[in-house]
Amino acid sequence: MDFSLKDDRRMLQETLMRFLADNYDIEKRHGFAMSDEHFSREMWGQFAELGIIGALFPEKVGGYGGEGVDLMVVFEALGRHLVVEPFLPTLLAGSVLAGTGNIHLLEQAIAGDRLLALAHGEPDSRYELERVATTAVKKDDAWHVSGNKAVVLGGKAATHLVVSARTSGEQGEEKGISLFLVENRESVRCRDYATFDGYAAAEIVLDDEAAELLGEEGNGFPLLEEAHARAITAVTAEALGAMEVARAMTVEYMKERKQFGVPIGKFQALQHRMADVLIEIEQMRSAVINTAGHLGDTPLVRERYASSAKYLAGTIGRQVAEEAIQIHGGMGMTWEYAVGHFAKRIIMIDHLFGDTDHHLERYIALGRNG
């Protein structure tokens, strides 16, 4: 076994880390997050130029990576800087396009010329991938989709939406879900907003919107599931990066902050809590390595590792985020001091692609089937 990164991945990591260190401090990040679109198009262009978007996809679809380890390397770095540009929506929608062979649009997205988003979740679907109520009908050989999509990451800025819709079956069935490409034109109603931790999302209403079928009719679920497994690898790696920063900031603070005449880091009660935080973050790293390393495995193995990692990101994330704030005291509660923003991202990641309970339940169910 070898847990070290190969040269090309180490180069990718170094390039991205250096770029972020030079161009993405917390003040700039807040500026991007609080701008009208909640991200910077200029930064996105630079990420494209640097080849970071291409690292998320395999060569055969125009990228030069796309393996679990690529996602891990890129997203851990993004998490360390709380990057708000639309990597996650691009990964989600791009993974579907890669699966259905829509290479041309994906290449444009990798070059930064098009923006993609996956419009899948719905107001009543919570975290269940198969709960699709949006419908698609075929009229005169052309597909049209209608329905409401909820908390669509990057939904407003996207030029193209990958939309899940039901072409047959009942709301909770995996069979009968199809995937479509919809141009994000005027007629697509988009209510955009920022999430609590500063990322762009939107509620989308599709009303008889012209759509192009992606892949096979009624058989979109396996692609959706795989795209989400990739997104879970990415977002747990992002959480890991944010946790590492939160931990490092807290340890630094413990050395600097003096009370009762000594640095608070001298108090054993706090030392032991941070030792636990360190142990748990190592567990998190291992879980991310596991899910990244099994992305190419059979769906059952892949999904069990994905659910394990996401479950741990929720439980460990809460511990890390809450300890970081608590040990910082009032400072951890302020907007001005960065640690609170890392805590926010770590906690809100629990609300993406299934939370702790969802993935615990799913892990058990997958074990029963396996």
Added chain:
Amino acid sequence: MDLGYSKEENEFREEVRNFLAENLPERISEKVRLGKRLGRDDMARWHAILNERGWLAPGWPAEHGGTNWTAVQKHIFDEETWAAGAPRTVPFGISMLAPVLHKFGSEEQKRHYLPRILDGTDWWCQGYSEPGAGSDLASLRTSATRDGDHYIVNGQKTWTTLGQYANMIFCLVRTSGEGKPQEGISFLLIDMDTPGVEVRPIILIDGEHEVNEVFFDNVKVPVENLVGEENMGWTYAKYLLTHERTGTANIGNSNAALQRLKKIAGEQRKAGRSLLDDPYFAARLARVEIDLEAMKTTNLRILVDADAGAAPGPESSMLKVKGTIIRQEINDLARRALGPYALPFSSEAMDEGYNDEPVGPEYANPIAAKYFNNRKMSIYAGSNEIQREIIKKTKMDL
């Protein structure tokens, strides 16, 4: 043992309920229910309504406007007001400064300040913490130097809650560098309109302006604004921290929040059924409810003992630690209950006049913000680490 409420207590509960039904403005309870911002006017109005009924300061001696309620009655009042969606009363004047004035203030101070707390003439804030003195409060450095009939105050206070609305601040200041740090502290009342006082906002992680820094630059404070004796302020501060214990455990607050959480969970759907029927969520809910039920009794046991004259001690530390953990757990469950709709957030939607259609359920917007905002509970009023230290020191022979 008798765990039931007496007939009189049940009647009292009915009386409180009727009062709230008739007098709590719906505009205010609606804001509380939906987690919208309460302005100074909302808080002042609620104070005035309670004062009109004589219920603004239940803990005060009756001759100054208190109610002579038993511990159980106070508990009932706390539970009912929270359940009805009343805002909490602003504690700085009523339950922090006033007990100190009752016990240590001069007759003149009592006569002047106490009525002004009740009728809302003065809005008090607390000047305790400093940038270098948080958990180690006794290391505070804001100085007050005697100059004829005045003290000259220099320094900085921080985490001053609602200081932006206040016209008065009670401060711990250093009047002596001799002896132990605790021995040179005095308790001073400062008019915030005095030249040299400056209030600057601190924005919290939820984007809200709730706390402030307060700067003192050669601020002249008349000597008659000293409470009690010079250099005895630490004793008064400690008295203050252990005195008002009804609210320490956050029982009423947690109880109301748990009821709201159940309502939310009942409306949320997971795989087509209510979240209340989901064994994972139901187990989380049950655990916190079990904790809260036990906590209610722990709280009442301590309050009833205090009624019978038991001296305040580490019991309030126990209430603080466990009470805040329970309240924070309810915040955590509320964000979980929302699923993906915990993510969208609009600061404008917390304004009273905001009428746009909500994103997701109408109750969703403030819930993630509230989870983060209430992380303060285990930090403020003596962090939970400090409370555990007090328990260790006073309850265990280690």
